Every structure is written in C-alpha cells, then in structure tokens.
Amino acid sequence: MKTECEILIIGAGPAGSTLARELSKHAIDNILVQRNFNFKKPCGGGVRVDAFDEFGLDKKYIKKDIHTIILAFKEKRISVDIHENPLAIVERREFDSYLRDEAKNAGSVVYEATFIDVQIQEDCVLSSIKIGNEIKTIKSKYLVAADGVNSKIRKMINKDQVPSLMTNYADLNSLACTDCEFHFGEEIASKEYAWSFPEANGTNIGTLSRGDTPYMSNFENSLGVDEEHKIYGYKIPKYDKALFYKTRVFFVGDSATQVLPFTYEGIYYAMSSAKILAEVLAQRCEPDEYEKRxxxxxxxxxxxxxKLQQIFLYNDFMVALMMRMYQSKSIQEKMIDLWLRDRKVTIDFMFFMRLLVRLLTSRPKQTS
Ligand SMILES: Cc1cc2nc3c(=O)[nH]c(=O)nc-3n(C[C@H](O)[C@H](O)[C@H](O)COP(=O)(O)OP(=O)(O)OC[C@H]3O[C@@H](n4cnc5c(N)ncnc54)[C@H](O)[C@@H]3O)c2cc1C
Incomplete structure (x- = not known):
C-alpha cells in the first residue's frame, strides 16, 4: 500500500475527486481516500449542463435535462425558460462514482478507507486511516479536507464545525414533477426555499428548515402529497466566510462552506474550487494564493x-415583491445571466436595490 504522497485528499465527493483528477493531470502525486464507495450523498442532483463541458465530463450521466424552472409562492407560479442554459439532474451515487473513477484513470491512487486522525509536523502531515481492519499512517506534504459538511478534519484542525442548516427531504414516486421548482414562503421555508426536483425515478422534495416549525409537513400539504414516505435530514453548509487553509491543511467544497447562498448550489462550486486549488498547488504558489484566487x-x-437572500427572503411581504420582480422577462434574463450563464458575471447589488425601491413605491398590477 502506498503510504507517502505529496497531497492526501480525504473525501471523494465532487470536491475531492475533481481535485485528485486535476492534480494527477498536473503529475502531482496524490492519494484520494473515500469512506464508503457505495455512499449516496443526499442531494437534489441539480448541476448546470455546461459544467459538463467545463470539467470534460461525460453527459451520459445526465438523468434529466431541465429546460424550465418554476418559482412558486402560495398560488402564484412563474415559469422561467432556461432552455439555452439547461440544468442537468444527476444521480449522486453514480455521479460520485464516475468522478472517482475519472480521478483513478488520471493516475490518482484511490482507497476505500476512513480518515481517523491527524498529526501536523513541521515539514509534513501524518494521517491515520482505517482500511479494512488495519490502521495505516500516510505521510504527505499537505492534507486536503474534502470530507463534506460534517468534516472531521475541520473539527480537529480549526476546532469548529461547518456553519450549516438542516434540510428535510423525501423521495416520492407518486408526485409528477418535470421542472425544477423553487417554493418560497414563511410557512414552508422561512428565509430559505423548499424544492421539488425530478429525479431518475420520481421526485425529490425538501425544505431548508430552521427551528421547530413543521416546514416539511406544511410543504407536503401544499403539494398535496398523500403517499407513505420517509423523511430524511441532512445538513447543508450556510456560507458565511469560507475557510481555506490552516497549518498544512486545505479545505475545499462543503468543508470550506463553498456553497452559493440563496440557491444552495454546491456541486459546481465544490468542483470549481477544487480546480482553483489544483492550479495553485501545480504552480507551487504559497498556500494563501488559493484564498486570493x-x-x-x-x-x-x-x-x-x-445579502439578496437576506433581503428578498426576509418575510412573505418581501417574497411577494420578489415574485412581482420576476414577472418581468428582462429580470428573468438577469437572473439566468447571474445563475446559469457566465460564472464570472458580477452581480450589481444596487440594480436590485433600485428595483426594490421601484416596486415598493409602485402599485402591483391587477391580475384578472
Ligand atoms: C438535501 C440536499 C440537497 C442538495 N441539492 C443540491 C443540488 O441540487 N445541487 C447542488 O449543486 N448542490 C446540492 N446540494 C449540495 C451538495 O450536495 C454539496 O454542496 C456537494 O455535495 C459538496 O461536495 P463535497 O465534495 O464538498 O462534499 P460531499 O459531496 O459531501 O463529499 C464528501 C465525501 O467525504 C466522505 N467522507 C466524509 N468523512 C470521511 C472520512 N472520515 N473518511 C473518508 N471519507 C469521508 C463522504 O463519504 C463523502 O463522500 C444539496 C445538499 C443537500 C443536503
């Protein structure tokens, strides 16, 4: 067994596997460790289709193409046409396994093993991993925590937990859903959203919950769900300030809180952040260059x-204003630009504030 490498990566989700693959492409010696190859990450599986081109991924792993998204609040529904920039739905067990295989094919050494402990030395990192019934020590120059929202490495090294929010979600067979639906409102997801996304076999629904309010059952009632089903809970990172590096340990993906606020899009940002880190390591830059880039x-x-989430999802009154805003095709275009077109496009915060003032000072259009 290989017990020495330049970069040891813990966690083979989108962040860890992308990092391993990119490092191998740059001929940087790395080991990727994943606890359970059969793990299925709880996830809506929504990724923008053009991420497949950006990361050179095979589109055969797309289970569904989404050409319309729905914004819903109480009885109001707004359809937004995204056919020029569609979303893909992937099945996470299959997608993660494919990304891991891609890393292996590029030259990474991949182990099914569990990270247990770490000792930071002056010139190296010594990590203990459990592989089968044996504990092995791997010596590396750097350790990468790509071990997700419950990051054990973050707890050990940064002495804190990933700031997060609990989601409740369920897989349903009977609910027909062809578009990705984002539902808003204080009763179903205060200051957040609830979702209904098609999957390979059925529909995945869920809500980003806080406190004791029964958001999930309120949401199910609003959808008219009457099928027997199990409700699961899993944390999702709540971005505050990303954590990048500490004492020979890099953080990437969920462990670093690199999940886009408002949309909670994490797959793309995990892969993109991993690519930034791989370039920094390949160019032999100082560790703080990762944070800078x-x-x-x-x-x-x-x-x-x-900020936009804090303002527009503050309460039902603000959500109603947001819905009025999204009736306009030009605002829908702006949203698609920001979300699905150019990742580099900068968001003009003042544009939304001017719009908000206009909405607050104008009367809503009468609808028949
Ligand atoms: C209910 C829900 C729905 C979501 N829907 C979407 C969506 O539709 N679109 C989207 O873009 N994002 C979505 N997300 C967010 C997305 O799932 C994450 O942001 C993304 O998976 C982050 O990737 P990652 O590689 O950082 O972490 P993960 O995908 O969590 O991967 C971490 C890996 O590390 C492994 N690991 C952990 N500890 C150890 C250890 N000690 N030893 C070895 N291995 C370990 C885990 O098994 C796991 O495979 C959703 C999240 C939730 C909870």
Whole structure:
C-alpha cells in the first residue's frame, strides 16, 4: 500500500475527486481516500449542463435535462425558460462514482478507507486511516479536507464545525414533477426555499428548515402529497466566510462552506474550487494564493447573493415583491445571466436595490 504522497485528499465527493483528477493531470502525486464507495450523498442532483463541458465530463450521466424552472409562492407560479442554459439532474451515487473513477484513470491512487486522525509536523502531515481492519499512517506534504459538511478534519484542525442548516427531504414516486421548482414562503421555508426536483425515478422534495416549525409537513400539504414516505435530514453548509487553509491543511467544497447562498448550489462550486486549488498547488504558489484566487473569482458573488437572500427572503411581504420582480422577462434574463450563464458575471447589488425601491413605491398590477 502506498503510504507517502505529496497531497492526501480525504473525501471523494465532487470536491475531492475533481481535485485528485486535476492534480494527477498536473503529475502531482496524490492519494484520494473515500469512506464508503457505495455512499449516496443526499442531494437534489441539480448541476448546470455546461459544467459538463467545463470539467470534460461525460453527459451520459445526465438523468434529466431541465429546460424550465418554476418559482412558486402560495398560488402564484412563474415559469422561467432556461432552455439555452439547461440544468442537468444527476444521480449522486453514480455521479460520485464516475468522478472517482475519472480521478483513478488520471493516475490518482484511490482507497476505500476512513480518515481517523491527524498529526501536523513541521515539514509534513501524518494521517491515520482505517482500511479494512488495519490502521495505516500516510505521510504527505499537505492534507486536503474534502470530507463534506460534517468534516472531521475541520473539527480537529480549526476546532469548529461547518456553519450549516438542516434540510428535510423525501423521495416520492407518486408526485409528477418535470421542472425544477423553487417554493418560497414563511410557512414552508422561512428565509430559505423548499424544492421539488425530478429525479431518475420520481421526485425529490425538501425544505431548508430552521427551528421547530413543521416546514416539511406544511410543504407536503401544499403539494398535496398523500403517499407513505420517509423523511430524511441532512445538513447543508450556510456560507458565511469560507475557510481555506490552516497549518498544512486545505479545505475545499462543503468543508470550506463553498456553497452559493440563496440557491444552495454546491456541486459546481465544490468542483470549481477544487480546480482553483489544483492550479495553485501545480504552480507551487504559497498556500494563501488559493484564498486570493477564490476571493477574486467568487467572493463578491457569494456576498451579494447572501445579502439578496437576506433581503428578498426576509418575510412573505418581501417574497411577494420578489415574485412581482420576476414577472418581468428582462429580470428573468438577469437572473439566468447571474445563475446559469457566465460564472464570472458580477452581480450589481444596487440594480436590485433600485428595483426594490421601484416596486415598493409602485402599485402591483391587477391580475384578472
Ligand atoms: C438535501 C440536499 C440537497 C442538495 N441539492 C443540491 C443540488 O441540487 N445541487 C447542488 O449543486 N448542490 C446540492 N446540494 C449540495 C451538495 O450536495 C454539496 O454542496 C456537494 O455535495 C459538496 O461536495 P463535497 O465534495 O464538498 O462534499 P460531499 O459531496 O459531501 O463529499 C464528501 C465525501 O467525504 C466522505 N467522507 C466524509 N468523512 C470521511 C472520512 N472520515 N473518511 C473518508 N471519507 C469521508 C463522504 O463519504 C463523502 O463522500 C444539496 C445538499 C443537500 C443536503
């Protein structure tokens, strides 16, 4: 068994596997460790289709193409045509396994093993992993925590947990759903959203919940769900400030809180952040270059979306204003630009504020 490498990566989700693959392409010696090859990450599986081109991924793993998204609030529904920039639905067990295989094919050494412990030395990192019934030590120059929202490495190294929010979700067979639906309102997802996404076999629904309010049952009632089903809970990172590096350990993906506020899009940002880190390591830059490059690319977008979420999802009154705003095709276009077209496009916060003032000072159009 290989017990020495330059970069040891813990966690083979989209972040870890993308990092391993990119490092191998740059001929950087790496080991990728994943606890359970059969793990299925709880996830809506929505990724923008053009991410497949950006990361050179095979589109045969797309289970469904989504050409319309629905924004819903109480009885109001707005259809937004995204056929020029469609979304893909992937099945996470299959998608993660494919990404892991891609890393292996590129030259990464991949182990099914569990990270247990770490000792940071002056010139290296010694990590203990459990492989079968044996505990092995792997020596590396750097360790990468790509171990998700419950990151054990973050708890050990940064002495904190990933800031997060609990989601409730369920897989349903009887509910027909062909578009990705985003549902808003204080009763079903206060300050957040609830979703209904098609999957390979049926529909995945869920809500980003807080506190004791029965958001999930309120949401199910609003959808008219009457099928017997199990409700699961899983955390999702709530971006505040990303964590990038500490004492020979890099953080990427959910462990770093790199999930876009408002939309909670995490798959793309896990892969993209991994690519930024791979380039920094390949170019032998100082570790803080990772944070600099990430901030240059994404900080403004993350901060602005966080502010927009705080304002537009503050309460039902603000959600109603947001829905009025999204009736306009030109605002829909702006949203698609920001969300699905150019990742580099900067969000003009003041544009939304001017619009908000206009909406607050104008009367709603009468609808028949
Ligand atoms: C209910 C729900 C719905 C979501 N829907 C969407 C969506 O539709 N679209 C979207 O873009 N994002 C969505 N997300 C967010 C998305 O799933 C994450 O942001 C994304 O998976 C982050 O990738 P990652 O590689 O950082 O972490 P993960 O995908 O969580 O991968 C971490 C890996 O590390 C492994 N691991 C953990 N600890 C250890 C250990 N000690 N040893 C070895 N291995 C370990 C885990 O088994 C896991 O495979 C959703 C999240 C939730 C909870």
């Amino acid at each position: 990430w901030n240059k690319k994404y900080l403004r977008k993350f901060q602005t979306l966080k």
